[in-house]
Amino acid sequence: MLNETVAPAENVRSGRRPALRKDGRYASVFLAPSLGGLALFTLFPTAMALAISLFDWPVFGERKFLGFGNYSHLLSDPVFRRVVLNTGLFVALYVPLNVIVSLGLATWLGPKIKGRQAFRVLFFIPVMTPMVANVMVWRLLFQPGGLLDAGLSSWFGIHAPNFLGSSNWAMPAIVAMSIWQGFGYNFLVFSAAIDQVPQSQLESAQIDGAGPFQRFRYVTWPMITPSLFFATTMTLITSFQVFAQPFILTQGGPGVATQTIVMYVYNQGWQFLSMGLASAAGWVLFVIIMGITAIQFVGQRKWVNYDV
């Protein structure tokens, strides 16, 4: 009996092991190109950036080991502190407004709305058009004597603020442009999620007396939380990396009112040819994004509902 019970177990084990090893080998072969690419184009540059960030690394001239000198320089530099603050401000304004606009429009364009596919295409167009072209058009709107200024002065006899030349207005102008440019992506994600909410449950809630707000709050919202989590995480990561809009619209000015961390990295590295400082700033951004993303993943347990 003992032999009979042990033998099958051993057979299973001895039978599975070579198969598992074989699967593992196959998996390794299939994964190799991707892992190779990851190592070569992501892990290696990341490690290199960390190594460079410890040096005074001008593009021309002597390189000197500084230890954490670049990091202490960044922490004591009022411009970099302002740059970090600007990036935080952009994220704090852009992410909630993007989610509100895209979720609001996705909810409004529910299954019963006529022509919703045409609207979807329309709202997605800014995402597809080149950022540079979009920014150029917005610049013509915002600049002194531009479309907004000319419209206001001819209709009401008042001048619009100097949106791109004022420290108070430049960041809101960039956020407004960015929302117009970027809400279409999340809009599609939310639309797809809302379409997945069973109509029967919404109708049941309606029969039970739930109004539109209650139906959204207690039926739709819990069911789309995984999509909300995905969209907010991705939007948060990309908005921390914002570059093109302030770079083309304001060049980070006036002063440093709209300069962001990625722009700071670009300027230090590719304009001022100071690779050490650029790498250190890049690593500061990397740590911030990793930290915020980790917090989001911990926090999701409390509000994301995967059980429906």
Added chain:
Amino acid sequence: MRGTPARARRWLTAAGAVLALTAVAACGGGNGGSSGSGSADKADLTWQFWIGGTADQAAWQKVADQAHVDHSGITVKLQGTDWNNYWSKIGTLLAGGKAPCIIGMQSLRLASYASAMLPLDDLMKKYGLKTEDFDKPIMDGLKADGKQVAIPYDSGPMVIFYNKDLFKAAGVADPKPGWTMAEFEAAAKKLTTGGRTGLVTTPGDLGVTSWVRTLTGAEPLAGGKLNLTDQKFVDGFTTYANFVRTDKIAPQVPSGNSDFETTQFTSGKSAMQLNGPWSLIDTLGKVKFNLGIAPIPAGPDGSKTFTAGSGFGISRSCKTPDAAFQAIMSMTSEKPLTTLAAAGRAYPARTAAHPTWFTAAKIPEAKEVIEYASQNSVPLVTSKNWVQVNDLLTRFGTQALNGEIPPDQALKTIQDQAGSGS
């Protein structure tokens, strides 16, 4: 079994460290350049330059071909990228010792790149290149530490472009060489009417420094160090900023839009702008009014402006500097520069090509004004970190012009951020 992951981690850490250090060591390698091959009379050379589009590419290819016409054994292959990407690309190539033999260089950026370029004085003597054939300010502008680093193809003393129709409508006489700052301010005030302004300004380096120089004689560098907090510079900059913030003879400026000044002028919203002759023929094609040019108004010590321009130099990694220099001589000779001048491109650095450019410009006073401006100009000599200085000037200059911060505070911030500028 438990030990394996820990061991693997240790190996991975060690391998990662070795990889990073090897990479650091590898990147710290010397200047083993590989650009160009051949001898003084026979070589295949590569030329890296900023190219705006296909028409630009065709025009510059003709310049490159001149080297082969003059020296049958030498060929120059043109490689290009747009202006903004050019500088990061050439910086990386020069730093890695892999730069092409011939590189395009702008006078304002020369100080940053000069250490990776070959001084040309010996080659100039050897092949008999005459400096007196070129405009002096731009020849001087392409020197670093007293050594010639590039040979210019264009030159640009800053001058005033003005809208002759608006001047006539406002009853303001056309400005002539020698006109004073008081005459300029009176004209600008008279022209500021009906939603238009007399002037449009820029917080950029050539605009700021040229106005400051003519207003007070102050220069941005003194003894090779940044001099922006010098009282004379502050006074000049304050007067310039006041054109926008208190006198309101110029509109507020948007941030980071280098086209604003030109579009404001070409659309007829501002009657004057400071510009370089490199833009004259292009501007002429854009405007629907009679275009005039005048020197920058004279301050207490006369009309004083700055010159900037560009040329061609040789990278230190070039293995055939003699062939590269002969190619550059051909590329900056009378024939290609005259062809470029006839096509309405930048004001040529070689004096023999000037008449063709003046004919193409079709503005009667152009010759007198540009020659006057050139005589009253010096090259804008810059610091090694000038790109950063210009970036800061543009940022904080915008705030100063628009009245957000006092002009002296803007200059102090720039000076603090940029340091000595060396």
